Amino acid sequence: MGRVSRRGVLMGLGLAAVGLGCGGMNPFLLPYIWSRDAKNPAEFPLTPHKKGQDAKVVVFVSSKMGLPADLTGVDRMLNAELIQALDVLVKSNEEKVLILKMPAIDKFKSENPNWRSSSPYEDIGKKFGADYVIDVEIQEMDLYKPGPRKDWLQGHATVWVDAYDLSNPLPEPKHKLELTFVYPQGGQEIEKESQAQVSAFRMKFVQRIATDIAVKFSAAPTRKRMD
Helix, strand or coil, rough: CCCCCHHHHHHHHHCCCCCCCCCCHHHHHHHHHHHCCCCCCCCCCCCCCCCCEEEEEEEEEECCCCHHHCCEEEEEEEHHHHHHHHHHHHHHCCCCCCCCHHHHHHHHHHHHHHHCCCCHHHHHHHHCCCCEEEEEEEEEEEEEECCCCCCCEEEEEEEEEEEEEEECCCCCCEEEEEEEECCCCCCCCCCCCCHHHHHHHHHHHHHHHHHHHHHCCCEEECCCCCC
């Protein structure tokens, strides 16, 4: 595959990423988009099942009950950001992948009150005619440094990622990951000054998680961080 110019990438993307999530374009994607390094294949490539057709992918995020109150709705936030991140990467790599957008996910959830117990393979993958389902579950997450006081921001999360290939006759994930995150990288902490700052920190943490998951499924240069 030929190298895509910077201008070509922007035109190809059409800035489609902006507005998909709550925070606009994800800044952590930029090193992957602009890198001139050779790219390594994805750990779990989303290869089309039929020649000449795009691979249809559904990204579905849920969370365990009992997350802190300031993380209410974080599963939807991560869902939107992960769709954005993966969409940007596959387009910049000119990969034949079509990702279901967030309105269809929202519609499915609104029409299925028990969506948290849905089978990624049977209820979601087959429902949307998908080739792949990337099922993400937030196991635990917090925005604050461990301890009794909420004065210092330091993101922590454990996330499970199961990837289903619908060409597999068995309704089992083909790939399973358990990812842990600390943000910023290296365990730095940021003094809390306002609620607006907390909201901005939450978005950046979610975007960091989304980027780290997305690069598992699309070709990327040697890992690049922007924490």
